[in-house]
Amino acid sequence: MGGINCHGGPLCEGWGSQGFVLRGFWIGASLMDNCSLVRHLGHAIWKGNMMRKIVAVFMVFLMGTAVLLLGGKSAELLAGKKANPVKERQKLMRSVGKAMQISVKMLKGKVAYDGTEIASRMKIMNEVAGKFNDDFSRLFPEGSDDENSIMDFDQESSAKADIWNQVDDFKMKSGELKTASAVAMKQAGDKAAFAKALENVGKSCKGCHQKYKADKKE
Ligand code: HEC
Helix, strand or coil: CCCCCCCCCCCCCCCCCCCHHHHHHHHHHHHCCCHHHHHHHHHHHHHHHHHHHHCHHHHCCHHHHHHHHHHHHHHHHHHCCCCCCCHHHHHHHHHHHHHHHHHHHHHHCCCCCCCHHHHHHHHHHHHHHHHHCCCCCHHCCCCCCCCCHHHHHHCCCCEECCCHHCHHHHHHHHHHHHHHHHHHCCCCCCCCHHHHHHHHHHHHHHHHHHHHHCCCCC
């Protein structure tokens, strides 16, 4: 009735409770059909029997959810909330810096020496060093150096462009931190041995920063 040709679709009478999958196919097909899906849904909600109402309301719900998801995604992109590799790697480096600081404080006796705490901090360093290597292309996209980062990532960076001329060397240097922090982690229980191991960790920081990190602007 109502003059709508519903093409024998799922919103018409007589489909029973089976054939749910077929209904899905039909809805998909009808999107490409000249018989408008929206008209069907409206018709089904207002004029249909209970089954048609339920199916139609469910379809509207699905479409609404899809619109919300897509809308949310684009709003997120517009707000610049997408992952920022420059901020991310700086945050990782700060966690390494903190690990260094607390270790030095404990060695100097400014804070009580705690081997367990030290070991977990060395583990953080070890993981960051691993990420700098394994996740290099994500964390260090080209153009995210100290000259261009603001333009591309809206965040100032002190990463030197040389990194991308010598990627293998840069990765080797993060490998040095990885090894040195693993050794230091194992020595965490023994203060004197850890002090020695931390020297190598410090050397690896310096080795990379001297070449690949610009001094912060005063
Ligand atoms: C393989 C290279 C590499 C090693 C090894 C390395 N760093 Fe870094 N570090 C960098 C780079 C590159 C930056 C600049 C990142 C940026 O601004 O985009 C940086 C930045 C930093 C920053 C500043 C973070 C910020 O907020 O901007 C700190 C702190 C830091 N590193 C501490 C350390 C310490 C401590 C070690 C050793 C335990 C270490 N780093 C080892 C490459 C390295």
